Amino acid sequence: MNKVISKHYYSENVVSLEIEAPRIAKARRAGHFVMVRVGNTGERIPLTISTANVERGTITLVVQKVGVSSRKITELEVGDEVTDLVGPLGQATHVENFGTILACGGGVGVAPLLPIVEELKKAGNKVISVIAARSKDLIILEDQIRQHSDEVIVMTDDGSYGKKGLITEGMEEVINREKIDQAVIIGPGIMMKFAALTTKKHNIPSIASLNTIMVDGTGMCGACRVTVGGKTRFVCVDGPEFDAHEVDFDEMLMRLSGYREDEIKADEQYLCVSKNKGKA
Amino acid sequence: KERTSLARVKMPEAPPMERARSYVEVNSGLTPEQAINEASRCIDCANPTCISGCPVEINIPKFVKNIERGEFLEAAKVLKETNALPAVCGRVCPQEKQCEANCFYQLKLSTEPVAIGYLERFAADFEQQSGKISIPEVAHSNGIKVAVIGSGPAGLAFAGDMAKLGYEVVILEALHEIGGVLKYGIPEFRLPNSIVDVEIESLRKMGVKFETNFIVGKTATIDDLREEGFKGFFVGSGAGLPRFMNIPGENLVGVLSSNEYLTRINLMGASSQGMDTPVVRGKKVAVIGGGNTAMDSVRTALRLGAEKVSIIYRRSLEEMPARVEEVKHAQEEGVEFLTLNNPVEYIGDDKGKVKQIRVQRMELGEPDSSGRRSPVAVDGSEYIIDADTVVVSVGVSPNPILPQSLPQLKVSRWGTIEVDPDTLQSSIPDIFAGGDIVRGGATVILAMGDGRKAAASMHQYLTNQTKK
Ligand SMILES: Cc1cc2nc3c(=O)[nH]c(=O)nc-3n(C[C@H](O)[C@H](O)[C@H](O)COP(=O)(O)OP(=O)(O)OC[C@H]3O[C@@H](n4cnc5c(N)ncnc54)[C@H](O)[C@@H]3O)c2cc1C
Ligand SMILES: Cc1cc2nc3c(=O)[nH]c(=O)nc-3n(C[C@H](O)[C@H](O)[C@H](O)COP(=O)(O)OP(=O)(O)OC[C@H]3O[C@@H](n4cnc5c(N)ncnc54)[C@H](O)[C@@H]3O)c2cc1C
Ligand code: SF4
Numbered sequence: 001m002n003k004v005i006s007k008h009y010y011s012e013n014v015v016s017l018e019i020e021a022p023r024i025a026k027a028r029r030a031g032h033f034v035m036v037r038v039g040n041t042g043e044r045i046p047l048t049i050s051t052a053n054v055e056r057g058t059i060t061l062v063v064q065k066v067g068v069s070s071r072k073i074t075e076l077e078v079g080d081e082v083t084d085l086v087g088p089l090g091q092a093t094h095v096e097n098f099g100t101i102l103a104c105g106g107g108v109g110v111a112p113l114l115p116i117v118e119e120l121k122k123a124g125n126k127v128i129s130v131i132a133a134r135s136k137d138l139i140i141l142e143d144q145i146r147q148h149s150d151e152v153i154v155m156t157d158d159g160s161y162g163k164k165g166l167i168t169e170g171m172e173e174v175i176n177r178e179k180i181d182q183a184v185i186i187g188p189g190i191m192m193k194f195a196a197l198t199t200k201k202h203n204i205p206s207i208a209s210l211n212t213i214m215v216d217g218t219g220m221c222g223a224c225r226v227t228v229g230g231k232t233r234f235v236c237v238d239g240p241e242f243d244a245h246e247v248d249f250d251e252m253l254m255r256l257s258g259y260r261e262d263e264i265k266a267d268e269q270y271l272c273v274s275k276n277k278g279k280a
Numbered sequence: 281k282e283r284t285s286l287a288r289v290k291m292p293e294a295p296p297m298e299r300a301r302s303y304v305e306v307n308s309g310l311t312p313e314q315a316i317n318e319a320s321r322c323i324d325c326a327n328p329t330c331i332s333g334c335p336v337e338i339n340i341p342k343f344v345k346n347i348e349r350g351e352f353l354e355a356a357k358v359l360k361e362t363n364a365l366p367a368v369c370g371r372v373c374p375q376e377k378q379c380e381a382n383c384f385y386q387l388k389l390s391t392e393p394v395a396i397g398y399l400e401r402f403a404a405d406f407e408q409q410s411g412k413i414s415i416p417e418v419a420h421s422n423g424i425k426v427a428v429i430g431s432g433p434a435g436l437a438f439a440g441d442m443a444k445l446g447y448e449v450v451i452l453e454a455l456h457e458i459g460g461v462l463k464y465g466i467p468e469f470r471l472p473n474s475i476v477d478v479e480i481e482s483l484r485k486m487g488v489k490f491e492t493n494f495i496v497g498k499t500a501t502i503d504d505l506r507e508e509g510f511k512g513f514f515v516g517s518g519a520g521l522p523r524f525m526n527i528p529g530e531n532l533v534g535v536l537s538s539n540e541y542l543t544r545i546n547l548m549g550a551s552s553q554g555m556d557t558p559v560v561r562g563k564k565v566a567v568i569g570g571g572n573t574a575m576d577s578v579r580t581a582l583r584l585g586a587e588k589v590s591i592i593y594r595r596s597l598e599e600m601p602a603r604v605e606e607v608k609h610a611q612e613e614g615v616e617f618l619t620l621n622n623p624v625e626y627i628g629d630d631k632g633k634v635k636q637i638r639v640q641r642m643e644l645g646e647p648d649s650s651g652r653r654s655p656v657a658v659d660g661s662e663y664i665i666d667a668d669t670v671v672v673s674v675g676v677s678p679n680p681i682l683p684q685s686l687p688q689l690k691v692s693r694w695g696t697i698e699v700d701p702d703t704l705q706s707s708i709p710d711i712f713a714g715g716d717i718v719r720g721g722a723t724v725i726l727a728m729g730d731g732r733k734a735a736a737s738m739h740q741y742l743t744n745q746t747k748k
């Protein structure tokens with residue numbers, strides 16, 4: 001049903017998978033995500049649809065290995081079936097001609113940023129993208145982002161590629177030289193928190209795409225809830241995009257750590273089992 | 281005379297302290313002797329008032345008398361004439377408010393009613409275990425495709441009846457498992473999944489097709505499905521959205537909805553070894569609410585190894601909406617009941633994890649619109665209790681995904697789908713609806729009754745359409 005058609009490594013820990021899912025390919029819009037489960041002991045995790053190809057009936061996911069569930073997905077090979085894949089979920093990105101866009105992507109957040117940049121460019125915006133990661137090998141999709149941007153600034157924490165510095169420094173550079181009408185921020189929670197503070201300081205309307213813990217992805221459990229503008233919202237059905245200046249990022253980061261001990265244990269257990277299998 | 285002097289059977293149960301730490305089914309079921317004895321209490325009333333208490337009007341004396349005669353498979357057949365999931369209903373129906381409340385014993389003798397639920401479960405289990413499950417006869421295919429949205433009891437009951445009539449039925453389910461709340465909500469110690477699976481298998485044998493991971497309104501719209509040739513739609517998408525109370529601290533780590541708690545365990549298997557989905561294993565667990573979901577959550581917490589578990593409920597024990605048996609079982613297992621209490625704030629530690637609850641005492645005031653006396657806060661009565669896990673179980677709302685995808689569909693202020701009460705047809709002629717998406721949170725048997733009613737009227741509707 002949901003066969004892996006092709007696989008590409010961006011780095012040891014970041015993989016892109018093209019998966020057969022004709023209905024989802026047809027129905028999805030920029031900003032949508034899917035819930036994925038691998039194997040009968042697997043967990044359901046949310047992943048953004050990076051791109052889709054309606055003719056081939058496929059969607060592409062870009063996955064970073066961070067724990068047991070993302071690891072299992074990156075270990076899928078061409079021809080393997082994804083046990084469960086459901087979507088497209090969430091609200092699509094609101095696209096219009098805003099003027100000049102500052103698109104900020106940190107780490108694997110560049111994957112969900114790509115379709116948004118593409119749509120915003122198509123809608124007539126001038127797009128300046130700032131993509132950032134800890135080091136060179138973690139910069140992904142640079143060429144694809146370039147294809148749909150008027151300008152791209154690459155930042156690495158260690159200076160191994162592009163400019164050395166945090167994403168906020170790259171953002172400041174752009175903001176100081178030209179008027180930005182709208183910012184889009186996607187990346188790790190901590191990066192989004194500081195990127196949002198930066199645009200807030202300059203009064204630039206900003207949206208952030210949140211990556212909370214999810215179970216069902218359809219509004220049923222409330223695991224994904226987050227406070228936005230003082231109100232509780234469900235990221236899976238009300239989001240994943242929200243006004244970045246209204247999001248309580250500290251609460252989000254706190255809730256993301258809610259299961260950390262179990263997550264580490266599950267990953268260690270899985271690694272241990274697969275190592276033993278390798279020996280046998 | 282002799283019949284009426286017999287005492288009501290006691291359901292054999294796993295001992296409270298053993299079962300409270302395992303997932304073994306709490307009620308172990310009647311033995312054939314017990315069932316026959318209990319069945320002999322029924323006096324086969326000329327006017328069996330019990331039947332009118334059953335939402336699907338099972339012919340109760342007929343199936344009970346079959347049990348008394350030892351014809352257990354016949355009894356099961358009688359059940360299946362009107363109830364597609366007797367093994368489920370025998371376990372989870374609020375009998376004390378339905379069939380049993382209307383039994384002659386209760387009404388006229390003011391003594392304990394015939395144990396209709398236990399007997400229903402007995403006959404249905406006997407059939408399941410006999411391996412001689414009767415698959416209802418299915419009419420020759422009429423080639424008309426109908427789609428069912430949601431695989432809970434409403435959708436399953438609808439599918440069974442439509443398959444019997446010869447329709448090509450496809451059930452589309454958002455999750456990766458079939459069964460709705462029967463699977464992801466009600467725990468194994470009360471309703472084993474294997475019991476539900478047998479019923480699903482029967483539907484499969486009748487030709488019903490299942491497609492999981494399919495969210496109607498997202499994966500495809502009703503319009504897409506119309507284009508694919510579907511002529512009628514039954515929406516049984518349930519009331520799956522958890523409500524919260526909007527009190528301070530509700531988003532702390534360790535505060536979660538009963539839906540999340542139960543889904544992690546029942547759907548994702550989080551309590552078993554080797555499963556990737558985690559679940560919180562609190563030591564002091566407080567569950568807010570007094571319904572079946574609250575009882576299921578609090579008893580689940582015990583089974584996950586909690587040291588102290590409490591129900592916090594704003595009214596008194598009498599007003600609790602949970603089945604009487606669940607409250608009794610919970611009490612036996614050592615659950616503390618803080619009735620006439622209501623949380624007003626959750627207090628966290630420096631890592632944002634809940635550690636305490638500020639609770640307010642309540643008293644009962646005047647009856648409200650539901651007829652129950654409404655709780656009123658007692659001024660100055662606040663106090664603090666310790667809790668490292670809080671499960672909020674204060675009700676659910678209709679699932680909005682499908683209604684939102686159909687702007688023309690009439691929905692109420694509460695988000696329930698509006699239907700004609702007699703036909704269950706919605707404001708869009710080829711769409712019918714029933715169960716919790718219409719009622720906003722009811723029972724398994726009412727959902728199933730709706731499914732059957734909608735099948736009958738959709739059949740009528742489609743027959744008229746083809747004549748035109
Ligand atoms: C709407 C949405 C879209 C997403 N899109 C993508 C995507 O396109 N590509 C991608 O690689 N990831 C994406 N994520 C994040 C992805 O879902 C998580 O990385 C994944 O659930 C982690 O599961 P795990 O079992 O592998 O790791 P775990 O063992 O569960 O977690 C490992 C570590 O990652 C942290 N973590 C857990 N969940 C998340 C999360 N949701 N976001 C960030 N960190 C988390 C944990 O705190 C822990 O430290 C998305 C998340 C959301 C909500
Ligand atoms: C924990 C718990 C305990 C309960 N205990 C009892 C009890 O003891 N006795 C009793 O009588 N009742 C009980 N109830 C209530 C009872 O379970 C419900 O009233 C009943 O399940 C409603 O049935 P339904 O078919 O309407 O919906 P559900 O059982 O909710 O099923 C709806 C299904 O539709 C799916 N769905 C939703 N939207 C879509 C979509 N757009 N596309 C595809 N699929 C979709 C959902 O994933 C779900 O599987 C309990 C409920 C809970 C939560
Ligand atoms: S289906 Fe429920 S209400 Fe009807 S007879 Fe059975 S237990 Fe009673």
Ligand code: SF4
Nearest residue numbers: 322323325330383384
């Ligand atoms: S009312 Fe009670 S005694 Fe009379 S037929 Fe029904 S179950 Fe039997």
Ligand code: FES
Nearest residue numbers: 217219221222236
């Ligand atoms: S993931 Fe369950 S409600 Fe959002």
Ligand SMILES: [Mg+2]
Nearest residue numbers: 043067069263
């Ligand atoms: Mg995980």
